[in-house]
Amino acid sequence: MTQRSEQLVLDYLSEVGLALHGRVTAKERTAYLTSLRARIDERREAAGNDDVDTVRRILRGFGAPEHLVQEELTGQEMDLEDDEMIPPKPRHADRPPPPWRGGPGQGILALLEGPGQTDQRLDGRTSRRPGVVRNSLLLVRHRAPEAIALLMLTLTGLWWDVAFLWVLGAALILLSHVWNAKDKWVGVGLPLVACTVGVVVWDGEARFIDQYIQQALPATGVPALGIASLVCVFYLFPKAARSARAADRAGR
Structure with a gap:
């Protein structure tokens, strides 16, 4: 050397x-x-x-x-x-062919991943970004705790009867090595704030505070928690997916 x-x-x-x-x-x-x-x-x-x-x-x-x-x-x-070594050629020559001509985006996975996955780069080349399905698979493979946390938050947002799962998701977010402190504040703090606001704005009547909480929590608090959890999923997923893609390439 x-x-x-x-x-x-x-x-x-x-x-x-x-x-x-x-x-x-x-x-x-x-x-x-x-x-x-x-x-x-x-x-x-x-x-x-x-x-x-x-x-x-x-x-x-x-x-x-x-x-x-x-x-x-x-x-x-x-x-x-x-x-x-790259010969000069017009930009349209780098465009991928449509799916019916053998281009990218064939099969059911392409339908699930959605449109707009093929980008034109500044140097004229095209690159295909991994879609939601592939990102999710890589996330499960390389970042399982984060994948479980996002699943818990998603279930909380889609099915309010299992809102107790949010506690597990919040714990996994706090223990994550992928998300930074700001991400953790958003992922845990936003649903809590939304739940609190939901309880406060409940327009029902109750004589005592414990009765008020018992009635307001399922009526407006839990729905607010679920909606905020879905917002957090959209916020946290891209960074976790990027970390999973990096781990996948490093492993190869």
Whole structure:
């Protein structure tokens, strides 16, 4: 291992880290850079020669840092190693064919995932974002506690008779290593505030406070809790899914 070769690797990892900054959490960025460093070292060891030209060739094989980050975030793998190898062509040539011509989005899963999953990137390429179904499957596989928490909140929002499940979901949110402090405040605090407001605005009558709570809670408190829980699911799901996709790619 030469000093110049090692410096090339460190510079490359630094550029990748800068490209990831602001797009993923610090924990996810550190995990990905550690995994990337291990993959680079494996190729260096397999090459049997650690001179500057060999290391530069290995790094070119991973692609430019910005494109590597695009692959990390979109899940699309680029076959070409260098942009200069991509022949110029009009943007419409990169558009995927429609499903009836063998393009993406075939089958029942595509219907469940919904439209708008294929995006046009700024460099003319297209990338297919994972849909709700695939994100959910990855979430169950790699982030099971978070998946259970979101399931509990979803059941609370859809079926108010099982609102007690929200307590389990809230506990899992608080124990999560995926969501940050702000996410946890939203995921737990918003339903509690909504439930409290729902109880306060109940327009029924009761002589004593305990009777008031017993009647107001199922009438307006629990429905408010359920609606707020669904809002929290939409808020928490994207970050959990992104973390699950990162864990899936790191595992591969």
